[in-house]
Amino acid sequence: MKVEEKIALDAMKNDRVSHIQLDQKICAACPERMCIAVCPAHLYSLEETGEMMVEYAGCLECGSCQIACIHKSIDWNYPADGCGVQYRYG
Amino acid sequence: MDKVDAIIVGGGLAGLTAAYHLASAGRQVILLERGDAPGSKNVTGGRLYVEPIREYLPGIIAEAPLERHVVKEIITVLSDDASAQLEYANESWRREPYMSYTVLRATFDGWLAEKAGEKGAFVIPKKKVDALLWEDGRVAGIKAGDEEIGAHIVIAADGALSFLAEKAGLRKPLEPRSYAVGIKEIYHLDAGTIEDRFGLLPGEGAANLFVGAVTRGMFGGGFLYTNRDTLSLGIVVGIDDLSKQKNPIAASQLMEEFSHRPEVQRWIKGGTLKEYAAHVISEAGAGGIPRLYTDGMLVAGDAAGFSLNLGLTVRGMEFAIASGAIAAGVADEALTQGDMSAAFLARYEQKLRESFVLADMETFRHTRNVLENKRLFTVYPQFFSELLAALFAIGPGKKEALYATAKAVARKYILNWEGCKDLLSMRKM
Numbered sequence: 001m002k003v004e005e006k007i008a009l010d011a012m013k014n015d016r017v018s019h020i021q022l023d024q025k026i027c028a029a030c031p032e033r034m035c036i037a038v039c040p041a042h043l044y045s046l047e048e049t050g051e052m053m054v055e056y057a058g059c060l061e062c063g064s065c066q067i068a069c070i071h072k073s074i075d076w077n078y079p080a081d082g083c084g085v086q087y088r089y090g
Numbered sequence: 091m092d093k094v095d096a097i098i099v100g101g102g103l104a105g106l107t108a109a110y111h112l113a114s115a116g117r118q119v120i121l122l123e124r125g126d127a128p129g130s131k132n133v134t135g136g137r138l139y140v141e142p143i144r145e146y147l148p149g150i151i152a153e154a155p156l157e158r159h160v161v162k163e164i165i166t167v168l169s170d171d172a173s174a175q176l177e178y179a180n181e182s183w184r185r186e187p188y189m190s191y192t193v194l195r196a197t198f199d200g201w202l203a204e205k206a207g208e209k210g211a212f213v214i215p216k217k218k219v220d221a222l223l224w225e226d227g228r229v230a231g232i233k234a235g236d237e238e239i240g241a242h243i244v245i246a247a248d249g250a251l252s253f254l255a256e257k258a259g260l261r262k263p264l265e266p267r268s269y270a271v272g273i274k275e276i277y278h279l280d281a282g283t284i285e286d287r288f289g290l291l292p293g294e295g296a297a298n299l300f301v302g303a304v305t306r307g308m309f310g311g312g313f314l315y316t317n318r319d320t321l322s323l324g325i326v327v328g329i330d331d332l333s334k335q336k337n338p339i340a341a342s343q344l345m346e347e348f349s350h351r352p353e354v355q356r357w358i359k360g361g362t363l364k365e366y367a368a369h370v371i372s373e374a375g376a377g378g379i380p381r382l383y384t385d386g387m388l389v390a391g392d393a394a395g396f397s398l399n400l401g402l403t404v405r406g407m408e409f410a411i412a413s414g415a416i417a418a419g420v421a422d423e424a425l426t427q428g429d430m431s432a433a434f435l436a437r438y439e440q441k442l443r444e445s446f447v448l449a450d451m452e453t454f455r456h457t458r459n460v461l462e463n464k465r466l467f468t469v470y471p472q473f474f475s476e477l478l479a480a481l482f483a484i485g486p487g488k489k490e491a492l493y494a495t496a497k498a499v500a501r502k503y504i505l506n507w508e509g510c511k512d513l514l515s516m517r518k519m
Binding site for chain 1: 124125126127129130131132133134194195196197199215216217218234235250251253264265266269271272273275276320322329332333334335338339340341342345346363364365366367368369370
């Protein structure tokens with residue numbers, strides 16, 4: 001099963017704005033791009049334009065990406081009141 | 091500014107336990123939770139050891155909505171294409187009082203929030219705290235959106251990422267080396283099927299730990315717990331190791347591969363995936379504990395780095411409940427004395443030291459260094475697997491004596507200087 005299909009099973013309430021902001025200048029110079037492997041929802045990808053993208057809507061709010069990003073490109077906040085993933089089992 | 095007695099940030103086990111006790115003591119308590127309801131942002135492996143926490147949730151723990159009491163521990167050592175399994179069952183675990191229970195956080199935390207509410211705590215969901223309010227250099231409340239709420243004391247129970255502890259200058263930014271990410275899948279199966287499959291009586295549960303090839307040599311392992319009518323299956327992997335892979339494999343891919351292992355399929359086969367969750371876990375042990383208090387504020391639970399990985403047992407929830415209760419006790423005393431200074435709140439740390447929370451964290455201070463040894467996840471599982479393969483194998487011609495076979499495999503893997511060093515390092519556990 002693909003990870004997108006797994007995330008689709010979760011109860012999510014999407015915020016209109018992203019709670020994750022990337023500093024594209026830092027990302028462009030990043031040799032490791034560790035966020036791609038670390039994110040358990042596999043939300044990070046490198047676009048053909050060379051820009052790093054993050055699909056904030058599927059975020060599981062673990063925060064692993066901002067811990068892994070030692071270059072401090074990721075400005076990560078919790079989604080707004082009542083938004084984001086709502087675990088029904090946890 | 092008008093002030094309530096206490097504001098608690100975070101509806102997890104630490105925050106809810108603190109709210110329960112402060113409200114029981116007659117204090118005016120507001121607990122703010124950013125999710126839809128307490129528990130909705132929380133994830134456990136998970137299992138709760140009840141003995142350590144009985145005194146911190148007196149009376150009510152007996153009515154808690156726990157899943158199954160664990161009567162069977164299974165350890166599975168995986169190499170790439172083989173596995174060995176050890177099953178330990180203990181008849182005394184089948185009798186009350188039960189030692190540990192499997193648990194699901196949405197249910198459990200929801201229940202604890204109700205109990206805190208019954209005592210008079212205001213548990214307010216869908217409220218994200220953005221910042222602390224300061225007054226003359228002391229914490230004096232919180233900001234949530236445009237709202238400001240003043241409080242004589244704030245308890246930061248805002249989880250492993252604790253932005254509040256960071257904002258209060260109590261901890262440094264989180265380092266990859268000190269954290270692991272846990273990924274968990276929930277599969278639905280009928281209670282009867284679970285009991286048949288694992289050889290359990292109604293209400294009984296099993297725990298299965300997986301080591302070796304699960305994480306491709308990276309720090310971590312796998313777990314499986316039986317709930318009433320679901321299974322919790324997951325992996326834990328060190329964030330530093332995931333970041334430094336030469337040929338990166340996504341964490342989600344590791345989880346997917348793990349769930350397809352035959353050693354896992356035998357348990358989850360026919361189950362329906364219901365939820366996919368992730369959460370970070372502090373692996374730093376005692377070394378990862380921030381400053382626990384400042385003027386007007388205490389830090390409890392995961393926010394205070396209270397989690398302990400001992401390889402075969404991983405604990406966090408008991409520490410959260412105990413530290414929440416202890417924080418509430420100290421906050422109540424501080425309110426009575428009218429003294430919320432750091433000097434007075436220092437007794438919080440003292441009381442944690444007298445309890446199992448900091449005592450256990452201290453006893454196992456060096457365990458992390460032992461568990462960080464990559465050979466535990468590579469060489470040893472491979473050795474074990476090859477040893478069994480050699481002992482069981484019958485090929486053409488003459489078979490070597492068992493001792494000679496074992497010695498040859500051991501020489502290849504562990505009878506060397508590295509193995510000797512590993513043995514010495516185990517003393518630190």
